Amino acid sequence: MAERKITVESEVGLHARPAATFVQTAAKSGMDVTIAKLGGGGQPVSAKSILSVLALDVRQGDTIVIKAEGEGADELLDQLAAIASAP
Amino acid sequence: MPAQLEGVGVSPGIGYGPAYVLTGGIPEPDGADTHDGDAEAETARAAAALERVAADLEGRGLTAGGDAQEVLTAQAMMARDPGLADRVADLVGHGKAAARAVFEAFGAYRELLAAAGGYLAERVADLDDIRDRTIAVLTGRPMPGVPTSAAEPYVLIARDLAPADTALLDRTLVAAFVTEYGGPTSHTAILARAMGVPAVVGCVGATAIIAGERLLVDGSSGLVRLSPPEAEAAAAVEAARAREAAVAAAVGPGTTKDGHAVPLLANIGGPKDLESALKYGAEGVGLYRTEFLFLDRADAPGEDEQVGQYRPVFEAFPGGRVVVRTLDAGADKPLAFLPPPGDEPNPALGVRGLRMFRIDNTAVMETQLRAIARAAEGTSAEPYVMAPMVSTAAEAAWFAQLGHRMGLANSGIMIEVPAAALRARDLAVEADFFSIGTNDLTQYTMAADRQVSGVSSLQDPWLPAVLDLIALAAAAAGEAGKGCGVCGEAAADPLLACVLVGLGVTSLSMGAPALPWVRAALAAHTYAQCQAAATTARQAVTAAEAKEGAHAHLPGIP
Known part of the structure; x- marks a missing residue:
């Protein structure tokens, strides 16, 4: 299981356009991908669900943990990390 | 119903027409609704409805394009959300009818978003819309929507x-x-x-x-x-x-119909106002209020910091003029790093404006002037500085000399005190230019506090006593071969702006949105018409008569 810890830099957090791009990228992969907000106390949710990702309410400066399992998991996580950490 | 309602204006303009009230129209499916036992078929029905709504939203987005497309595509993603589909399948598995299952599945996300507040709470309307559309498909109702044709807007x-x-x-x-x-x-x-x-x-x-x-x-x-x-x-x-027509039609530098140039400048409070100033076609800045830099801080801003703030303003107007007003503070707007002027029963008549720096605190003024000179270096804009609250020729001379020492060739004063207007000829010898602050000049001329609404009828710049003082100041500047601008609210009134030009004022500075109005009013009348309007206004006894008299010479201005 590959894993990344990322601080979200976008001014709008992981909402709006960044959230949509993030979920679309995860959905295309065909892998199981989860996202959790650090310090939120919540359970990891599917990174392919826009509603679950929005409901995490990840804001600028929050840290998220993303995990994926399968072939190409590292590449996928790198892609997702780039989206989430883009200012 | 009351005669009017109040909300938050978020898109400017005036609209008038009959009300069309959009009702939700999709009732909540009964909580007891169950399906006939084939959970798999019922789940497929719900999934098909969600997909149809998603495709419809996507299609609308393609037609609409732009921002709307982005929003609608995001909504389509919500309709296709796998988490949502799982919840629906689970609820149907427990016997719920598809419409009811959809309603409940959305409900869970709805609460999460509403609880987050702000941006996410505002997405609740999007979610409700997808839900209602899906339920409409499942129950055979027309999708909610707005009329796409109407007899009038x-x-x-x-x-x-x-x-x-x-x-x-x-x-x-x-x-x-x-x-x-x-x-x-x-x-x-x-x-x-x-x-x-x-x-x-x-x-x-x-x-x-x-x-x-x-x-x-x-x-x-x-x-x-x-x-x-x-x-x-x-x-x-x-x-x-x-x-709208005035905004569209009035372009280019300010001038009367017969070509008498009157530079039209913007009043600004900092670089944040530049966008608006440029949008409305300002030829420069006629009043740059610098107080914001000094307020709410323990120490005076350093020279470098001030240079950084002023420079974008000079850069924004290549070849234009930028008039910076030096710090205007007083007992009513005290600064932490300047010793309070003491307990003043009437701050409007106390140690304020230039008075605060001439005896004490001269270093603060020197730093500001040096920063302004440095900020203009290397730009093609012409730096002007002016001091507020000047009453005597000696004060004007002190400020002009200080400005010149700091390398500022255009060091002028504001005309706000009646004494300065009455003896403008003496002050014009010392200062490089005048700028009339009509708000304070009116307050001091009429002895009517700007903050007291009970004397508001005495705060009218159309009062002939105020017009007389403006005429005196403009004439004295003209005789000395110097400029005399106006940077108060009066310059933003298209009719009064023409009268000011007729009184001998050489430039007008105002809040940027008023520029197109004033530009259009000037362009529609000759300099002689402005002069005739000014003469008639000064012959009036009341403010209303002055305005009426001016109107007669300047047709077409509202």
């Missing part, structure tokens, strides 16, 4: 507008939007601005308006008037049109 009223509703709206069909909910970042606000349709959101009571009632909507002030007199509504719409 209507004012669309709703609890909140969903992107799918607004995306395909025709600008020619909608006079304005009014919603009960929503804030400045709601879709209604964003799309209304993109469409150029006036909009008021957060307007409590709006959905109780009766369909067909005629409404006058002001997208700037947020006021919604119910059944206003026909003539008043027509006048408001006409004024808005005239404003």
Whole structure:
């Protein structure tokens, strides 16, 4: 299981356009991908669900943990990390 | 119903038309509704309905394009959310009918988003819209929507507008939007601005308006008037049109019809106001208030910091002029790093403006002047500095000499005190230019505090006593071969602006949105007409007569 810890830099957090791009990228992969907000106390949710990702309410400066399992998991996580950490 | 409702104006402009009230229209499916036992088929039915709604939203987005497309595509993603589908399947597995399962599945996310507040709470309307559309498909009802044809443009009223509703709206069909909910970042606000349709959101009571009632909507002030007199509504719409036409038609430097140039400048409070100044065609800055830099801080800003703040303003007006007013503080707006001037029973008449720096604190003034000179270096804009609250020739001389020592060849003064206007000839010898602050000049001339509404009839710049002092100052500057601008509210009144030019004022500075109006008024009249209007105004005994007299010479200005 590959894993990344990322601080979200976008001014709008992981909402709006960044959230949509993030979920679309995860959905295309065909892998199981989860996202959790650090310090939120919540359970990891599917990174392919826009509603679950929005409901995490990840804001600028929050840290998220993303995990994926399968072939190409590292590449996928790198892609997702780039989206989430883009200012 | 009251005669008017108030909300938040989020898209400027005036709209007038009959109310069209958009009702939700999709009732909540009964909680006891169950399916006939084939959970798999029922789940497939729900999934198909969600997919149909998603495809419909996507299609609307493609047609609409732009911002609307992005919003609608995001909504389509929500309809196709795998987490949502899982919840629906689970609820159907427990016997719930598809429509009820969809309603409950959305409900869970709805609560999460609403609880987060802000941006996410405003997405609740999007979610409700997808839910209602899906339930409409499942129960065979028409999808909620707005009329796509109408005899005359209507004012669309709703609890909140969903992107799918607004995306395909025709600008020619909608006079304005009014919603009960929503804030400045709601879709209604964003799309209304993109469409150029006036909009008021957060307007409590709006959905109780009766369909067909005629409404006058002001997208700037947020006021919604119910059944206003026909003539008043027509006048408001006409004024808005005239404003748009003036903005469109009035371009280029300020000049009278016969080519007498009157530079039109902007009043600004810092670099943040530059965009608006440039948009409305300012030829420079006639009043740069620098107080914001000094307020709310323990120490005076350093020279370098000040240079950094001033420079973008000089850079924004290549070849133009930028008039910086030095720090204007007093007992009513005290600064932490300047010793308080003591307990003043009447701050308007106390140690303020230039008076604060001439005896003590001269270093603060020197630093500011040096920073202004440095900020203008290497730009092609011409730096002007002026001191507020100057009463005597000696004060004017002190400031001009200090400015010259700091390398500022144009060191002038504001004319705000009647004494300065009465003896303008003496002050014109010392100062490099005048700029008349009509607000304070009126307050001091009429002995009427600007903050006291009980004396508001004495705060009118049309009062002949004020016009006389302006004429004195402008004439003295003219005799000395120096400029005399006006940078008070008076310059923003198109009629009075023409009168000021007739009185001998050589430039006008105002809040940027007023520039097109003033530019258009000047361009429509000759210098001789302005002079005749000024003479007639000064012969009047009251402010109303002065205005009326000016009108006679300057036809066509509202």
